[in-house]
Amino acid sequence: MxxxxxxxxxxxxxxxxxxxxxxxxxxxxxxxxxxxxxxxADGGEGLLDAVGGEVRNETVDGPLGDPVEAQWRLVADDEGPTAVIEMARASGMQLVGDAAGNDPISATTRGTGQLVLAAARAGAGRIVVGCGGSATTDGGAGALEVLHDRSQLGSARLLVACDVDTPFLDAARVFGPQKGASPDQVERLTRRLSALAARY
Structure with a gap:
């Protein structure tokens, strides 16, 4: 057959x-x-559905600062518990409606950082963050504010799942317009990413 x-x-x-x-x-x-x-899934929307595992729920800061309910998964495997986080659930375009409803300058990954912290506190040995579908071009600065102290992650390894190889400093030019950024905002976001890259 x-x-x-x-x-x-x-x-x-x-x-x-x-x-x-x-x-x-x-x-x-x-x-x-x-x-x-x-x-x-390519690391964006649908990642949680593709991997399965125990569903966890957290109230986190959405991309524009409003509280949102975001799911993540805890998957048991041979190396211990692995957390899978879909950035779109905490910092995604669907949370702002569309590009017209987004504020590309203010949009933050803070909620994604809050999910990473929740996963570490739940004992995940690996934390996989799928980066597609976000409303943000903050270079992860919002998440870093939450995870300012590396010791908060314990011994967990943080991994990223994505299907693009766009250089960090080109992210605003490549993805900013689809997130609602005007040409002037793209330049502003690019300068902000450059300053962030110099810092880290």
Missing amino acids: PLLVAAPDKFRGTATAPEIADAAARAAERAGWEAVRLPL
Whole structure:
């Protein structure tokens, strides 16, 4: 019997990875095929759904400072508990509506830092942060404010999951416009990233 492995990522604005995987698998099954559903994620929206694990909830600062409920996952594996954080859940565009509802200069990753801290306090040995779908171009400065003392992470290793290789100083030029930044704001954000890079 033919086998279909339905392993899509999301179609942003159209369907989630699980929805697409299910639709493809159902079509294959109707044709008499065996189907396996394996939704994937590129580090952005849908990462938590792709990895599974125990769901945790935290109230954190959203990208514009309002409190938001954000989920993260704690996954048991051979190396001990691994936390998986989807930056979009705490600092994402969907939390501000769209680019027109965003304030690209003020948008902060503080809530993502709060999730990282919660994961460390829960005993995660590894913390994976998926960086896609954010409303922010602060270079992680908001998260660093929360995690100002490295000892707060204990022995946890912090890892980043993303599907781009844009240089740090180009982030505002590449991603700022889709987050609502005007050309003048892009230049301002680029200067801010440059100052942050010089500091760290």
